[in-house]
Amino acid sequence: MSNDEFRGALARLAAGVVLITAQEPPLDEHGRGEDVGMTATAFMSVSLDPPLVMVSLRNGSRMDDLLAEQPLWAVSVLAESQRQVAGRFAMKGRISDRLLFADIPHTRGEVTAAPLIDGALATLECRTEQRVVAGDHTLVIGRVLGASLPSAEGAPLTYFRGQYRQLG
Numbered sequence: 655m656s657n658d659e660f661r662g663a664l665a666r667l668a669a670g671v672v673l674i675t676a677q678e679p680p681l682d683e684h685g686r687g688e689d690v691g692m693t694a695t696a697f698m699s700v701s702l703d704p705p706l707v708m709v710s711l712r713n714g715s716r717m718d719d720l721l722a723e724q725p726l727w728a729v730s731v732l733a734e735s736q737r738q739v740a741g742r743f744a745m746k747g748r749i750s751d752r753l754l755f756a757d758i759p760h761t762r763g764e765v766t767a768a769p770l771i772d773g774a775l776a777t778l779e780c781r782t783e784q785r786v787v788a789g790d791h792t793l794v795i796g797r798v799l800g801a802s803l804p805s806a807e808g809a810p811l812t813y814f815r816g817q818y819r820q821l822g
Contacts, residue, residue: 665814665815665816666814666815667814668812668813668814668819669695669696669697669812669813669814670695670697670731670732670810670811670812670813671693671694671695671732671740671810671811671812671813671818672693672694672695672697672709672729672730672731672732673691673692673693673694673729673730673732673739673740673743673771673774674691674692674693674694674697674709674711674717674727674728674729675689675690675691675692675727675728675729675730675768675769675770675771676689676690676717676720676721676724676726676727676728676766676768677689677690677724677726677766677767677768677769678690678720678724679723679724688750688751688752689751689752689755689768689769690716690717690720690751691743691751691754691755691769692711692715692716692717692743692744693739693740693741693743693744694709694710694711695813696709696710696791697709697710697729700795704797705797705798705801706783706795706796706797706798707729707778707780707795707796707798708793708794708795708796709729709793709794709796710788710791710792710793710794711791711792711794712790712791713787713790713791713792718792718794721782721785721794722785725781725782726765726766726767726768726779726780726781726782727766727768727779727780727781727782727794727796728763728766728768728769728770728777728778728779728780729777729778729780730769730770730771730774730776730777731774731775731776731777731778731810732771732774732775732810732811733773733774733775733805733808733809733810733811734808734809734810734811734812734820734821735773735808735811736771736773736774736811737811737818739758739771740811740818741818742754742758755769758771758772759771759772759773760772763777763779763800764779764800765779765781765799765800766779766780766781766799770802770804772804773804773805773808774804774805775803775804775805775808775810776801776802776803776804777801777802777804778798778800778801779798779799779800779801780796780797780798780799781796781797781799782794782795782796783795783796783797809821
């Protein structure tokens with residue numbers, strides 16, 4: 655089986671779209687670290703008791719490197735109206751994440767201090783419990799420390815056949 659055949663088969667699996675966020679540790683004791691964000695479709699619930707979720711990160715990616723040292727991170731479950739947010743944080747070779755967050759309304763998580771995107775269908779604040787290397791990715795399992803439903807109305811943003819889609 656070729657990589658293209660494998661990708662093609664998995665492109666037929668619809669997935670929800672989330673934004674994973676974290677804050678880099680500050681460079682000194684007087685500053686605040688830079689916010690980092692990454693669009694993900696490989697995200698799922700793992701356990702109800704204890705509450706655990708999992709995200710798959712490409713080995714060596716900025717988010718993988720950050721979450722290897724920063725145990726606190728957050729998830730914003732994106733609504734279908736937030737396609738631009740998803741696309742912005744999925745770009746390769748993009749500009750500084752600081753500029754990407756500049757005009758996106760968000761609040762800071764009480765536990766993680768990570769950005770939580772306004773208008774998301776749900777937000778979660780997590781602490782890494784386990785990291786499992788799996789091929790060219792690392793599965794990061796996080797304990798959910800807090801959850802909220804900032805925008806209970808609306809449909810989820812989904813990803814299918816290489817494009818963001820609407821349900822229905």
